[in-house]
Amino acid sequence: MSAFITQFINLLAAILLMLAFAMLSQRRILSLIYLYTLQGATLVAATAIVGFVTGQPHLYFSAAITLVLKVLLIPMLLHRVIDRLNVRWDVETLINIPTTMLIGIVLVMFSFYLAEPISQMSSTIARGTLGIALACVLLSFMMMITRSKAVPQVIGFLSMENGLFFAATAATYGMPMVVELGIALDVLVGILILGVFMFHIREQFDSLDIRHLEKLKED
């Protein structure tokens, strides 16, 4: 039974990685938000299962917080933001997508290699998935780098937080409750501030392209 559950957690981790790549290759903002919601839902399932197997009730709480925040509240906020800004469609990428994905493979190899000695020292049930969690973090980070518009960058930031959360669950059965609550609140406040920020960028430059921010003086 325990072996089966470990395999199931591994499968969920693999789905998280697949979703991270899907986000990397996605051109539409609307699909990005759906993928982010899906990532949150997978994370909820993984956390709840780890909590169930190890009998740690605080993991149920963090799964519940993840459900409310990352599956319901934040996607809803993002939908409202893109509705207001009227940017549902194409996303510009700075590097073309096949190249991005090839760099992505290298990142995955790097993080698998990096995580191997760490996961050997750990004794948790999901230790094998630490490499995947690290890869998710790096891939989201790359998504923030390769996108030139503000909304996909914010989604990259949020999915990076998802990766970190999964890494914490995999390596040490989650962070202490206070830290977790703090991060959850931080993410929520962060998305609100970034939402306001996006409206300001748009008002100032008539575009969400953050390259405009590099100019220090008005022409």
Add this chain to the structure above:
Amino acid sequence: MNVLGYLSQILEILLALLLAPLLTGWINQWRAWLQNRSAPSLLQPYRKLHKLFHKELVLAGHASSLYRATPYVVFGCMALACAIIPSLSTDLPLSPAADAIALVGLFALARVFISLAAMDVGTAFGTLGARREMLIGFLAEPALLMVLFSASLLSRSTSLTTIVDTLAHRDLAIYPSLAFAGVAFTMVSLAENARIPVDNPATHLELTMIHEALILEYSGRHLALLEWAASLKLFAYSCAGLALFFPWGIADALSPLALLLALPMLILKLALGGALLALLEGVSAKMRIFRVPEFLATAFLLAVIGMLVNILLGV
């Protein structure tokens, strides 16, 4: 290797030759149903083959012998591919003839010949089709190899029969690597078999066709062989996918009963797979030709990740 082994080998080849047009007809029927059209008969591909075999052969004036040999080469490659993929039994006398890597080579051989033949007559469409076919082929082949490698990592062998044998006899377990490989394989087989979203098998719209552009100049029995070979290729890919990812029901012991049980199982799986393929085609739109590299890069990437996950998690 005994009489029964040879019997199952012969049965498998015959089955592939006979059932391949039926599978094509079945998929066409489902496509028509899903598009709210009245469906053509299930036997339509056979009628088409019959008609083409009885038609006069028209050759271009300056067609070389390569052009005339190509349909036989392509047909032979696909028939051999169907023979070495274990669809009914894992005990096949022909299986040492080619392993998983040679199987990809076999498909590549057919592709090279058909592309050369398309350029041979010197029409614009043939050349255009050949170039597109090569573009798709050179991206699809590495992805297909990676899919086969992630399956052979699980069984420590590149022989197709050993791979399928190992996969069929594992304990019930979830293999994340096989999930990745399965998605990648589906994408590759859509591209390789000229299905939507990469190519539309039903189109004769000049600017978008790939497979149809290659065989545009062929007629009569040559065209019949090429159409049959295309059906065989689809059949081979379907059987390979079923054998790798749903290997239950394939006979391993040499008994007539197991073979008899494997046959309805295979037909059931093919029927389900064909309907799913038609559904997949129905819900997706044909993509621009320059988006195809992206599509196939994704397939390659998923297959590589499958292998990496296999190495990381050890399953």
